[in-house]
């Protein structure tokens with residue numbers, strides 16, 4: 308078999324991998340690197356089918372680009388299909404608002420929808436001489452690892468987490484010959500999840516005691532639900548704004564992909580949902596506001612920051628990785644943000660909390676050892692050498708974008 312990365316091998320974002328076995332070619336993920344404007348992967352060659360690991364746009368953002376040019380099925384789980392649809396439509400709105408050309412249009416998205424073919428975990432999809440099986444990858448509800456069986460077995464992880472939370476079950480290792488695995492957190496460990504949750508809840512108590520508002524910017528997909536489930540452990544007045552609301556509803560429609568849909572429903576019942584500017588005013592009189600975007604690059608969060616940024620009693624609690632070039636990164640590094648084109652100081656407190664949905668360094672090493680492959684292909688990482696060093700005695704490949712490798 309041969310592999311070829313169109314993007315996302317030596318970097319985090321715009322992942323796309325071709326897996327070729329004789330006459331059969333598969334495209335695994337095809338996403339964007341979220342920037343303003345986004346950066347795209349290399350053009351995808353003709354393939355027999357496309358498999359999408361999960362809905363985050365760095366894995367799914369270019370689906371309509373493919374289905375505009377090729378009559379191929381796009382295989383993924385039902386929650387991935389529904390959330391990807393939502394995010395793809397939203398990416399068109401963002402392109403329009405920001406004034407850049409999107410790589411596809413509304414009619415391409417409609418075409419893409421007709422090619423969606425959903426599979427459940429453990430389903431097998433025959434593809435020429437190959438057979439592809441879907442397995443849970445942890446990370447977010449519906450996230451899938453694809454096991455490709457031909458003369459050899461290849462496991463492609465997409466984004467992976469081995470931790471079981473209220474939202475998802477952790478990924479379990481699968482025996483394989485070649486393991487193509489993400490390495491976002493190579494060289495980095497996560498603090499214990501429970502400790503992060505406790506520190507987060509304690510900080511919120513402090514903020515409320517001093518009369519402030521805890522503003523929690525969160526990614527709509529996965530993180531918002533994690534945060535709401537964590538807040539279920541306390542009894543604060545929580546407001547929810549932004550796209551996370553729709554994602555909640557999608558997950559509740561696919562209960563078999565959520566570890567505790569009962570808790571997710573309870574978390575949703577507990578929050579007050581913002582529907583209008585009147586709702587936003589009420590939310591600012593509450594205690595906790597969970598809203599998009601997670602990196603402060605647009606979305607309702609900016610309107611709330613406008614109100615809290617000079618209030619020493621309030622605080623911004625970041626819950627995700629802040630990519631370079633984003634407003635969130637600017638806050639972390641310089642204490643300022645870009646508010647509608649003007650750089651302003653953020654004088655209220657801000658703090659970062661680790662709720663990562665990716666396996667940490669030791670989790671990755673353990674997972675690889677338990678899959679026990681002959682060959683490990685590290686992708687989706689900027690510090691892959693550190694992980695390679697930890698896998699002494701195994702054949703480890705660090706592919707670059709734009710080149711073919713025999714596996």
Ligand SMILES: [Zn+2]
Nearest residue numbers: 361363446466
């Ligand atoms: Zn992801």
